[in-house]
Amino acid sequence: MDPKRFGFLxxxxxxxxxxxxxxxxxARRIRAxxxxxxSHRFGPMFKRFQAGSADMDAIQLVHSKEYIQEFRxxxxxxxSYFHSYDNCISEGSFEAACHAVGGVLGxxxxxxxxxIDSGFCAIRPPGHHAExxxxxxxxxxxxxxxxxxxxxxxxxxxxxxxxxFDVHHGNGTQHxxxxxxxxxxFSVHEHPSFLFPGTGRRSEVGIGAGKGFTLNVPMPPxxxxxxxxPAFDYALEQITEVFKADFVLVSAGFDAYEHDPLAHLxxxxxxxxxxxxxxxxxxxxxxxxxxxxxLEGGYFLPKLGDLCMAYIEGLVHTL
Amino acid sequence: xxVFNWMTSTPVCVNTQDTLLKAEESMKTHQVNQILVQxxxxxxxxxxxxxxxxxxxxxxxxxxxQGKTLKDLMESAPVVSFMTKDxxxxxxxxxxxxxxxxxxxxxxxxxxxxxxxxxxxxxxxxTDLLRAFxxxxxxxxxxxxxxxxxxxxxxxxxxVLEAVKRLGIEVVSLLFEMVRKEPPQxxxxxxLATINPLPVRxxxxxxxxxxxxxxxxxxxxxxxx
Numbered sequence: 001m002d003p004k005r006f007g008f009l010x011x012x013x014x015x016x017x018x019x020x021x022x023x024x025x026x027a028r029r030i031r032a033x034x035x036x037x038x039s040h041r042f043g044p045m046f047k048r049f050q051a052g053s054a055d056m057d058a059i060q061l062v063h064s065k066e067y068i069q070e071f072r073x074x075x076x077x078x079x080s081y082f083h084s085y086d087n088c089i090s091e092g093s094f095e096a097a098c099h100a101v102g103g104v105l106g107x108x109x110x111x112x113x114x115x116i117d118s119g120f121c122a123i124r125p126p127g128h129h130a131e132x133x134x135x136x137x138x139x140x141x142x143x144x145x146x147x148x149x150x151x152x153x154x155x156x157x158x159x160x161x162x163x164x165f166d167v168h169h170g171n172g173t174q175h176x177x178x179x180x181x182x183x184x185x186f187s188v189h190e191h192p193s194f195l196f197p198g199t200g201r202r203s204e205v206g207i208g209a210g211k212g213f214t215l216n217v218p219m220p221p222x223x224x225x226x227x228x229x230p231a232f233d234y235a236l237e238q239i240t241e242v243f244k245a246d247f248v249l250v251s252a253g254f255d256a257y258e259h260d261p262l263a264h265l266x267x268x269x270x271x272x273x274x275x276x277x278x279x280x281x282x283x284x285x286x287x288x289x290x291x292x293x294x295l296e297g298g299y300f301l302p303k304l305g306d307l308c309m310a311y312i313e314g315l316v317h318t319l
Numbered sequence: 320x321x322v323f324n325w326m327t328s329t330p331v332c333v334n335t336q337d338t339l340l341k342a343e344e345s346m347k348t349h350q351v352n353q354i355l356v357q358x359x360x361x362x363x364x365x366x367x368x369x370x371x372x373x374x375x376x377x378x379x380x381x382x383x384x385q386g387k388t389l390k391d392l393m394e395s396a397p398v399v400s401f402m403t404k405d406x407x408x409x410x411x412x413x414x415x416x417x418x419x420x421x422x423x424x425x426x427x428x429x430x431x432x433x434x435x436x437x438x439x440x441x442x443x444x445x446t447d448l449l450r451a452f453x454x455x456x457x458x459x460x461x462x463x464x465x466x467x468x469x470x471x472x473x474x475x476x477x478x479v480l481e482a483v484k485r486l487g488i489e490v491v492s493l494l495f496e497m498v499r500k501e502p503p504q505x506x507x508x509x510x511l512a513t514i515n516p517l518p519v520r521x522x523x524x525x526x527x528x529x530x531x532x533x534x535x536x537x538x539x540x541x542x543x544x
Contacts, residue, residue: 024515085487086514129461129514136461137514168514171461194533196514197461221537261517264534 001289001319003045006312007107007119010034011051013099014124016092020080023088024262024299025125025138033122033295036305042316047116051103051123054146059101061149062142062176067133071097071140083135097125097140104147107292112155118283118291118319120252120312126296128170128251129197137168137197144249144294145176148183151247158182161245161282164189165232165275166253166296167263169200169216173251179210184243188232190256190263191218215239219256221264225271228256236278244286250279254298254307262299269303269310276314289319322418323411325451326432326441330355333398335363339374340393342366353429353442356402361437364402367428374401408433409443415451418443457492462510466531467523469495469507475528476507482522488513506531 015027037043059068074082075094082089100123110116127144129137144162151157162177164170164187177183192198206214217235219228254272256265283291293311298304331349333342335358345354346368356364378392385392407421409432418430422445432441453459469475472495483490489512496506511519520530 022518024517084512193458194464196463198457198459198510199461222534262515264537266534 001117001316003042003316004047005117006042006046006316006319007049007110007116008037008046009049009051009103009107009119009121009123010037011099011103011123013051014096016090017096017125018090018092019088025088025297027124028301029295029298029304030122030124032301032304033308034305036307036309037122039305040309040313042309042313047110047119049103049107049110049119051099052106053095053098054101054105058105058146058150059098059141061153062132062145063130064133071135082140086137087135087140093125093140099123100125100127100143101141101146104143104292104294105150108147108151108155111290111292117289118293118315120293120295120308122295122308124295126253127294128164128166128173128253128296129168130172131175132172136172138297139172142172142176144170144251145173147249147292147294148177152182157246159184159243159245159247161239161243161248161287162186162251163248163275163279164251164253164296165256165272166251167256167260167265168196168253168297169218170251170296171197171199174199174204174214174216177210178204178207178214181206181209181213184213184215184239184245186215186217186235186239187251188217188219188228188235190223190265191220194221195263212242219265222266224258224266225268225274228265228267228271229274232275233278236282240282240286245282246287246290248279248283248287248291250291250293251296252293252308252311253296254304254311255300257298257300257303257307259303260298260300262297269307272307272311273314276311276316277318278314280315280318284319291315291319320415320451320455321411322409322413322415322432322443323441325415325447326409326411326443327447328441330431330439330442332357332439333366334358335397335399337398338394339371339378339396339398339401340390342398343371343393346371353444355431355439355442356398357439362406362408362431362433362439364399364404365406365429365431366398366402369428370401370403406431408437410434411440415448415455418448422448455492456494457510460491460510461512462491463513463516465509465511465516465519465523466533466536467507467509468529468531469505470503472505472507478526479507479509479523479528482526483509483511483519486518486522488519
């Protein structure tokens with residue numbers, strides 16, 4: 001595809017979500033991605049976006065009014081964490097989180113208005129652990145889940161595929177959609193016996209009408225490219241047989257990288273480029289090339305920008 | 320860890336005068352594999368899907384020379400003839416360890432829970448027990464796992480927990496595994512309510528503890544296969 005048809009959202013507003021020193025989910029992550037973007041040959045070609053704030057109605061597509069208010073109050077009253085010590089907050093965290101959602105929704109609108117075909121949102125805080133009414137694992141609002149609901153309610157998109165390759169299972173996203181056959185949740189992650197959040201076993205396949213529309217592919221510690229790539233391809237083939245999505249959303253986490261401090265998998269840049277290619281090929285075949293990828297984890301800062309760009313390069317090549 | 324917290328209350332019961340057919344219908348309706356048999360409100364036996372299968376096998380054999388259908392025979396056969404009489408029972412105040420020990424030594428899939436007058440209060444199945452231990456071990460809690468090599472259960476565990484406490488992180492579960500007998504080598508498996516176990520890891524390493532390298536450990540296991 002033409003890189004000019006690819007959107008890239010990056011915005012200094014996310015610095016407003018300040019976390020304590022040495023916290024892995026820090027503002028420097030976005031700067032690492034900025035550096036990767038600036039040094040890549042595609043960098044100058046992408047259409048750049050900044051984030052607007054999401055309105056409360058959009059956030060309420062997933063989270064309750066009371067939960068949103070509780071989070072806002074916690075930030076305003078100067079508390080240092082929300083729901084768990086993991087979830088550091090500062091005064092600006094609520095605003096940053098609203099802009100994370102807003103940034104993603106703005107990107108969806110740009111795709112639906114055909115300004116771009118696909119794009120990447122370098123947002124924080126991340127979202128896939130956030131449950132309807134519970135912050136968890138550095139996540140407050142479930143950006144991708146809200147995006148899926150928004151596509152369905154605002155644009156009447158029928159079927160959405162969510163691909164999640166963050167090293168941690170996206171418990172929040174799975175739980176939000178596990179009873180729905182119109183949103184397919186596919187996650188590849190480190191096996192839950194060894195890593196937070198302890199969910200995402202192969203036996204979790206959806207509930208009721210949603211049975212068969214959740215696919216978890218847990219990988220044992222030390223899994224590298226040689227094993228994950230065939231597993232990822234096979235899973236995507238299986239999905240292709242039962243689910244042809246109108247839109248693809250990606251929870252793009254880069255913490256399965258071999259030197260990431262929080263997990264025990266051994267992926268290299270090659271794996272992320274491969275994910276990009278495969279997701280791109282699926283989207284081109286079924287979803288008119290519409291893929292929005294949203295940053296989740298990824299904590300090895302010296303390589304984070306390169307990993308993002310490897311993934312995007314894979315996507316752009318195939319779309 | 321008491322039986323009353325984990326048993327299935329309001330057990331499905333039939334009476335001694337009930338037939339095999341009635342017992343089968345009860346099991347189907349309530350989707351259970353064991354039912355309790357009572358006489359004047361007191362437990363006298365337990366009837367399982369295994370008992371039902373054995374009973375049917377005998378009745379099919381009888382039906383071949385009595386000129387009756389299996390259903391006819393099941394309508395007249397009393398459940399008491401096929402139940403397990405005077406089963407081992409639990410009191411609600413027995414512990415899960417008691418139940419585990421019984422399940423380990425007998426081939427039961429469920430144990431009746433009764434009061435002091437032998438009135439049925441519930442049933443504890445193997446599934447209930449597994450569910451209980453799944454909860455106690457924190458398997459599905461949102462945790463990170465850390466395996467610390469320790470030489471001494473008490474003093475080393477105190478040092479480990481003090482380090483965790485200083486960091487304000489919640490311990491969800493804790494258990495020991497003997498990984499080697501001679502010389503003794505224990506692993507303390509901690510489940511911590513955090514996505515980020517790094518500060519704990521660093522603190523424990525600074526105290527001289529060795530944390531199992533899960534990457535390397537897994538590769539060693541695979542080499543062993």
